Amino acid sequence: MASETPARIIATFADAAVEHAAKEVIRGLQRLRNTPMLGGDSVLKNTWDEICVQVQYEESLCWDAYNDIARTFIDGALHRLSPQELHAIWLQTEAGFNWFGEHDLDAEIPFCRDDVVEHVLRALHNHAANWSNERIRVYLER
Numbered sequence: 001m002a003s004e005t006p007a008r009i010i011a012t013f014a015d016a017a018v019e020h021a022a023k024e025v026i027r028g029l030q031r032l033r034n035t036p037m038l039g040g041d042s043v044l045k046n047t048w049d050e051i052c053v054q055v056q057y058e059e060s061l062c063w064d065a066y067n068d069i070a071r072t073f074i075d076g077a078l079h080r081l082s083p084q085e086l087h088a089i090w091l092q093t094e095a096g097f098n099w100f101g102e103h104d105l106d107a108e109i110p111f112c113r114d115d116v117v118e119h120v121l122r123a124l125h126n127h128a129a130n131w132s133n134e135r136i137r138v139y140l141e142r
Contacts, residue, residue: 006105014092017085018123021077025124028073043138048128052136055128067121074120078113089116 029048044050051066060066078086090096093115 007100010088010091010100013085014088017081017089018092018120021074021081021120022123022127024077024080025070025073025120026127028076029070032069043135045135048131049133049135049139051124052128052131053139055125056136057140070121070124071117074117074124075113078116078120086113086116087111089119093119 026048029051030046032047033045044053047066047069050060051070054060054063054066081089087109090111091100091109093112095112095115096109099110
């Protein structure tokens, strides 16, 4: 068995927590159906479809609003994670990575919720870049 470093163990733990939060957020965004791009004739069904289209093709004028909606869902998902998961995710952010490189393993770990939200938002955008369904394909082929 290969030896694991503390950084690798933390990253693995954090990645699992980010995935859990991202999947919860995706489910929530799939239930949200009253958003700007959804017109009466749109093939897109929900906010998640719209975010996927914008990540894969072009950001709309409402892109910042979509990210704000996603951040709200992310914040809710983070409330259901343990403090250890939140700190592990923070250690994966730029600020957390820099802090980890400057402190020993016994130091108390700081935490910035906004950094964690943005980290999960980037993971969500990665999911959106690779997500597809019939509605998204039809929309992008137009």
